[in-house]
Amino acid sequence: MHTRGDTMIFVEEDRVLFTGDVVMSQRFLAAQNTSSITTWLSTLDELASLAPAKVVPSHGSIGDATLIARDRAFLQAVQARVGELKRAGKVERRSRRGAWWRTSRRNIPSGATRRARRLRRVPPTPKRVEL
Numbered sequence: 046m047h048t049r050g051d052t053m054i055f056v057e058e059d060r061v062l063f064t065g066d067v068v069m070s071q072r073f074l075a076a077q078n079t080s081s082i083t084t085w086l087s088t089l090d091e092l093a094s095l096a097p098a099k100v101v102p103s104h105g106s107i108g109d110a111t112l113i114a115r116d117r118a119f120l121q122a123v124q125a126r127v128g129e130l131k132r133a134g135k136v137e138r139r140s141r142r143g144a145w146w147r148t149s150r151r152n153i154p155s156g157a158t159r160r161a162r163r164l165r166r167v168p169p170t171p172k173r174v175e176l
Contacts, residue, residue, distance in 0.1 A: 051088075055095050062097035068112050070105025074119065082124050089117040 054063040066075065067088060076082070093113045100112045130136040 053092065055097065060096065060098040061101060062092060062095060062099070063101045064092065064113075065103050068092070068100055068102050068116050070100075070102045070108050070112055072102075072104040074116055082120050086117060086120055086124070089113055089120070093117070 051067050052065050053067060055061070056063075067085070093110060097110055100108050100110060102108070102112065127136060
């Protein structure tokens, strides 16, 4: 899904579904490095099975179940295209800090790098003082 902490609420009596960031309206779906398109798609299937009359996303306008269908179609297209590129050998798996990390670090001035290193240092544990 979008993140590990996604929350959705369905008000059964009114058939209103609050989707958080799992479904968007007038916004691009935002995936994280912990997102799973497969899990996201199965979640969208579960949400669609609720047959909501209204869908309230966290971003954009209120809509109906077509928002779920639209986002599902988009994620399926992304999943299919990535699969094609992988099979063609054009996508390589990278670690969380892949080449983009090394490249971006080269663009940081050395003074900024030194300051960042100093900021990352953990301050010493304060000594306990008995009174």
